[in-house]
Amino acid sequence: MTTASPTTDAATGPFAERTWTTPFGLPPFERITPAHYLPAFEAALDAHNAEIAAIAGASEAPTFDNTVGALERAGLDLDRVAGVFFNLSGSHTNPELQAVERAITPRLARHGSAIYLNPELWARISAVDAEAEALGPEERRVLDRYRMRFRRSGADLAPDAKARMAEIAGRMAELGTRFSQNLLADEGAFALPLDGPDDLAGLPDFLRDAAASAARERGGQHGHVITLSRSLIEPFLVFSTRRDLRERAYEAWSKRGENGGDTDNRGLIAEIVALRAERARLLGFESFAHFKLDDTMAGHPDAAMDLLRNVWTPAHHQAAAERDRLQGLIQAEGGNFSLARHDWRHYAEKLRRAEHDLDEGEIKPYLPLDGMIEAAFDTASRLFGLRFEELTDVPRYHPDVRAWAVRDADGSEVGVFLGDYFARASKRSGAWMSAFRSQERLNGVVRPIIVNVMNFARAPEGEATLLSFDDARTLFHEFGHALHGLLSDVTYPLLAGTAVAGDFVELPSQLYEHWLEQPEVLRRHARHYRTGEPMPEDLLKRLLAARTFNQGFATVEYTSSAIVDMTLHLSSAGEDGLDVLAFEAEALKRIAMPAEISMRHRAPHFAHIFSGDGYAAGYYSYLWSEVLDADAFDAFREAGDIFHPETAARLRKFVYGAGNLQDPGEAYTAFRGRLPSIDPLLRKRGLAA
Incomplete structure (x- = not known):
């Protein structure tokens, strides 16, 4: 992205244009400068405020269309500005964008609070009569979701409590932004x-x-x-x-995040936890975890904790056996030291070579980045009939970004997919999917623009970037999220794509990982980056045989993070001045965390739960969704074909394409015919007795 000059007339910049005439309506990235954002946000906020005032103050009796439908048609300019800005603030930031982020996030939070705490608007939404209007299923779902959002934002509270809810929202936005920027600074330093x-x-x-x-x-x-x-x-x-x-x-x-000085996140965490607990109490909930899970498949923290405990016990037992084997290897080599956290991966790789005759360096030449992108695309083509056409002359926010037009089996346009694959200092760590534009039909036929962001290590110029099998799995995972956004087939923006329950949203992504591990897919796409030769059959068999190797470690690493997240948000520890490291240590002691393994995400850098509320008291959702995905892939196995057309059609209709049209349990049952059990998950991880 270019740097703004002092003479930039930001008020007449790209965001002031009613439509973008770029190919596929992509944002004109090359023309957008940091100076454009604040004026664009100002104008969009003013416009949205006027729209909300008109809806709330309408003289006509409230109907679905003039109230709920009007809300869905409002704020489009704000969505457009925010869609570009927040994508770039994560994937290609700079000091100017960070300054804008610090300024705008609390304002946006206060703006959202003002809408959800508007008594006239809430009265009109409450008065909409679904029966009298004979609303259809999608309209009823939208109405229900709006009412849920308003209640969970404090619409039914007394005036003083509403004011406090608004204060909390603004402060939380500031704290989440600071947490993210501190983490990026520590990683970059x-x-x-x-x-x-x-x-x-x-x-x-x-x-x-x-x-x-x-x-x-x-x-x-x-x-x-x-x-x-x-x-x-x-x-x-x-x-x-x-x-x-x-x-x-x-x-x-x-x-990361606990090195003292301006980038230390420990004080921020204490305040975030306290504010979350206060907000939950204002809304009548026992804890933030109870508040958060009230609108999920799990429904209650006890259900999530039961799942975590049921997985923790066999994983803990298996990790102990793995530890003993690694310690034995150290001693066999003449090492006079105890296995430590910084040793585990090193000796696990040695043990994998010994037990499975498998070397990461032997695998990677068969997993070039371009080949794995093609594998993900081909899988989507065979499941859903999609076609991908790479675009070379379209706007992009960084030279590394690649773009594809996505078309359906009949040639009709589905959307645009962007891939941003390489690590750089301007990008936060991790991997994620996001949308520059989400699918809907209420405001015309709006086709999605979806992006996957990764942090793969770039190969030297002219060389192929080679992935580990875990990297390839990450690529498939995020592309599963991308398909959830691309295949969305709903009318109302509120229900589009990944706007589903937090413990359902990982189902499409984790399910998609299964296809990478299928011999049929690997034989077709795991090819040597120089010779094009397929992965030798013996290597493929050894790779797949080792899928559950080290799963005790991996499961303990993840599950401990989820347990600490849930424990933290079941408590009110932050209100008395939380010592987050002491709390974390005590929580791990209670579950007998192995000293040789660390949490996958320690609290000071746990961006999932502290950069925003998305996964707060919700990190368990990866495991909850894994129960679903393990069972869902069994549907293809039972059909005898991993690309079974009828099963794939149900999957597209009820999962990838359905957005939030149904309760997630109902959606899963519509696809599978029943709810799942935990057994396929335990088998998948090699933890079954």
Whole structure:
């Protein structure tokens, strides 16, 4: 994105144009500067306020169309500005955008509160009579969801409590923004230089190449560097034979957000937890966790905790057995030390080689990034009939971004898919899906613009970027989310795409991962990046045989994070000045967390739950959705065809295309014919007795 000049007339910039004449209506990224955003937000907020005032103050009797439908037609300019801005603030930020983010997020939170706490507007929504108007199922669902949103935002509270709810919303927006920016600063500040052969000991060529690319991007003062991008640091922890360097890298990774100074997140967490607990009490809930889960499939924290405990027990037992085998390996090599957290991945890789004759360096040449993108596309084509046409001459916000037009089997346009695959300093860590524009039909035929953002380590210029199997799984996971957005087939924006219950939203993404692990898909797409030869059958069999290897570790790492998240939000600890590290340590002690394993996300860098409310008291949802996805893929196995047309058609209709048209339990039952059990999940993770 270009930098604004002092003479930029932001008020007449791209956001002032009623429509964009770019291909597919893509945002004209090259013309948008940081100076455009605040004036665009100002104008859009003013317009939305006027629309809300007209709806709330209408003299006509309230109907679905003049009240709820009008709300769905309002705020389109604000959606457009926010859609561009918040995507770029995560994937390609800079100091100017961060300043805008700090300024605008509390204002947007106050704006949203003013809408949901507007008594005249709430009275009109409450008065809409679905029976008298003979509303259809989708309209009834929209009405129900609006009423739920208003109640959960405090519409029924007394004036003083409403005012406090608005204050909390504004402050929470500030805190979440600061948390994210602190985390990005900590991640960007660290680089472990690798100077000379000794520092590179044990690193395979692909990792040396990626570390060299990272060094060049960091200014070239060193030949190789390891950054805190997961696609660099995790393989470094796997392959480096320098235990001292592994410890330094792991310490930096583990301590993001708790290094003191301006970027320390511990104080922010204490305030966030306290404000969440206060908001829940104002709404009549026992805790924030009770509030959050009241509108989910789980329905209550006890249900989520029961699932976590049911998985924790066998995972904990298996992790102990894995630990003992790793310690035995250390001793067999003559090591006179106990297995530590920065050792686990290194020795697990050695054990995997020994037990499965499998080496990550042997696998990666068969998983080039372009090949895995094609595998994800081909899977979508075989399941849903989709076609992908790469676009070369369209606007993009960074040169790395690739774009594809997505078409249905009959050639009709579905939407546009953007892929932003490589790590860079301007991008927050992790991987995610988002929308620049969501599908709907209320305001004309609006086709989605969906983006997947990754943080893969880039190969040197002219070389193919090679993925680990975990990287490839991440690509399939996020593309599953993308399909959820692309295949959305609803009328009302409120119900579109991924706007579903938090513990249902991971079903489309986690289910899609299953196809990557199918021999039929790997035989077709896992091809050597130089020769084009398919993965040897023996290697493929060894790879698939090792799928449940180290699953005790992986499950303990994830489940401990989910348990701490839920425990934290069941408490009111923040109100007395939360010591987040002490709370975390005590929560882990109660579940007998193995000393050799750390949480996947420790609290000071747990962006899922502190950068916003999305996964707060909801990190369990990955496991809840995994119960669904393991059972859902069994539907294809039972049909005898992993691309079974009738099963795929039901999947598209009731899951990928349905948005929030139904209660998630009803939607799953419509696809599968019943609700699932936990057994397929335990088998999938190798935890079944």
